[in-house]
Amino acid sequence: MSIETFIEETKRRKEKELEALAGRLAEEKTALRTKTDNTIKTMHEYFSNEAKLKSEREAARIVEAARLQARKMLFDAININLDSAFEVIKAQLKSYTKTDEYKESLHKVIATAKKNLGPNIKVHCREQDRAPLSDLGITVVKTIQTIGGVLAENENGSKELDLTFEELLRIHEDEVKSSIMEDIM
Numbered sequence: 630m631s632i633e634t635f636i637e638e639t640k641r642r643k644e645k646e647l648e649a650l651a652g653r654l655a656e657e658k659t660a661l662r663t664k665t666d667n668t669i670k671t672m673h674e675y676f677s678n679e680a681k682l683k684s685e686r687e688a689a690r691i692v693e694a695a696r697l698q699a700r701k702m703l704f705d706a707i708n709i710n711l712d713s714a715f716e717v718i719k720a721q722l723k724s725y726t727k728t729d730e731y732k733e734s735l736h737k738v739i740a741t742a743k744k745n746l747g748p749n750i751k752v753h754c755r756e757q758d759r760a761p762l763s764d765l766g767i768t769v770v771k772t773i774q775t776i777g778g779v780l781a782e783n784e785n786g787s788k789e790l791d792l793t794f795e796e797l798l799r800i801h802e803d804e805v806k807s808s809i810m811e812d813i814m
Contacts, residue, residue, distance in 0.1 A: 707810070714809050715798070719776060722794050726777040732761055735779070738792045739767060742781035749784040 725731055735758060742750050754762055756772045758779070763769060773780060778793040798805065 711806055711809060715805075718798065718805070719794075722776045722798075726755075726757070731777060735761060735777075736765070738778055739765060739781075742779065742790050742792060745790055746781055746783040746788055750781045751784065751786070752782075753780040754778075 739750075739752075739762070742752070751768045751770045752762060753771050753773045754769055755775055755777065758777070759769050759772065762779070770782075773793075776794040778795075778797065780789065780791050780793055782789045
């Protein structure tokens with residue numbers, strides 16, 4: 630074998646090795662590209678799902694906040710209606726105190742006060758009620774600012790019973806509100 634043949638043979642072997650290395654490099658590049666593409670795809674799916682979940686949570690939060698705001702607005706409107714209804718009730722009570730029925734109610738209020746405090750009571754009432762109560766033999770201690778009714782006390786002043794319309798309305802406020810709510814709804 631001559632040197633030239635040896636060199637040619639070595640050159641062909643090196644070329645084959647280079648081709649083999651080039652083929653292996655191409656395979657590894659392809660494998661790396663595939664792995665990179667798969668990793669990118671996996672990351673894209675993960676972050677897409679994560680974004681979707683966050684978006685759904687944010688949408689649910691916004692919807693709940695809107696529902697809460699709507700409920701708040703509804704309750705505010707109901708409270709405004711209730712306040713308005715109480716003002717109407719008070720106005721009607723003022724009108725009622727000018728009727729003959731009110732005088733009969735005043736007799737019932739006095740009877741209730743006597744039943745709870747004893748037969749000798751003293752009352753605080755409106756100036757307009759002073760004369761009718763004096764006609765009943767009731768001692769009027771002083772006048773007060775009220776829509777109607779009386780503030781009664783026993784003869785020694787140790788017990789007191791508030792039978793003014795304002796107090797009766799306050800005591801029965803929940804029942805009145807419940808009744809109004811039934812009418813509204």
